Amino acid sequence: MPPLTPPKSGDALFSSVERVNAELFTLTYGAIVRQLLTDLEEVEEVNKQLDQMGYNIGTRLVDEFLAKSNVSRCVDFKETADTIAKLGFKMFLGVTATVTNWDAEGTTCSFVLEDNPLVDFVELPDTCQGLQYCNVLSGVIRGALEMVSMKTEVTWVRDMLRGDDAYEMRVKLTKQVPEEYPYKDDD
């Protein structure tokens, strides 16, 4: 059973985790993207790899999140989305996202980020306009949600690197396995 202590606030969560210099993180990610573009040549393939990296990271971060946040299982997709936006983003990136643009069925929503530490200093060159620079983030969301039994498709609809006014990713719930616990059987 999850502990019955109330969930921590986003700020309390962020201050409770080990933190590192954001510049090191931002520049490291940037250097990885740059190197992938050199090695893989196809921008589409770079997008895919960034998403895959994010997915793998997401599947691990969810454990750390559940362990530190005292969040018990969320009842539905809506509650899960709110938790990720308010607590998840804050705990890991130190920023909060807004959940918005819900569809009528409550299975598709948007995460909107106005402040995104991933892109500090980044300016996309004209030669890689097809690059989804922040694909690692959408991958993380997809990976993390899959670990709590929610299969999703995540796509970028707004990107400040392309001149939009915010970052917005569209998260569509495609399949939910309701009976499964967020923990694996052998835990």
Add this chain to the structure above:
Amino acid sequence: MIVCVAVVGHQNNPLYLQSFTEADDALKLHHVVHCSLDVIDERVNNPKRNAPTLNETFLGLLYPTENYKVYGYLTNTKVKFLMVTTDLDVKDADARNFFRKFHAAYVDAVSNPFHVPGKKIASRSFGARVSTIVKSFGSGTTV
């Protein structure tokens, strides 16, 4: 008024050059910038005369001509910053402050993962930021 600024790499390769004057004296300015680079090399290679300020990034007045004064700044990474002004009376603190902001803008520009070290800085936001810094130079002190 600042009429020209330049960033020059450690092999005297131009990284950024921008003039801020309507007058058609680009050639003259380039010449002034060029001569100033020689002054920097000379100072760094023969440091005795400037012993107290030996390793300070701010190099002060490099090259006074009839119409211009050129100030310089040399980073730890051997990148040279130059500023050419028509002002007769430039406060030391203003010049230092200018270079600190100019250097900070440069550091952010080369932190772009797509910037290639040693290549010219193409960033639009860098250009805009430098223009702002140039326009605010000495404001409130001398008009």
Add this chain to the structure above:
Amino acid sequence: MGREVAGSCLDGVVMEMVSAYCGRFYAAKPELAAGRIEAIGFQVGHQLSERYTMDRPRFTDHLEAIKFICKDFWSELFKKQIDNLKTNHRGTFVLQDNCFPWLTHVSLDPSMESTDATESDPALLGDTAAQTTSMLLYFPCGIIRGALTNLGIPCAVSADMSNLPACSFVVRIKT
């Protein structure tokens, strides 16, 4: 204090980068993977040295620059300094970190041993972990080389992890 993010974000992208290059891209060519990981570190070190030397006078000699790497630079990156600096006074410097953060994270993180290796025997698993660790170290080696190169000191950097979790970085200055 500047902006911060959770350490697990940095660990995550570094681990994923290492496993992508060693597994998905260049599984059969570890020397190629090592070169790419080092190159990524080099870019980061090059950029960081520009940032962190911004408000300081120029270094007068190699030793001063190396000391900067050991103290201020390392502190910005890892919130602590290099524990021990040795030199042979002939261009070789050994920077020892008694408990290098990225190594403790790797050994604590079981998921690094990649899911498809879980069925194999423990000895093999240990092998994989050691390999991953040695590949991972090309990243900080690249950071150090990038930083020193940008400060006008061309060099080669290698890592010695024979004494985990301590790690020594050997800097050989090219003359």
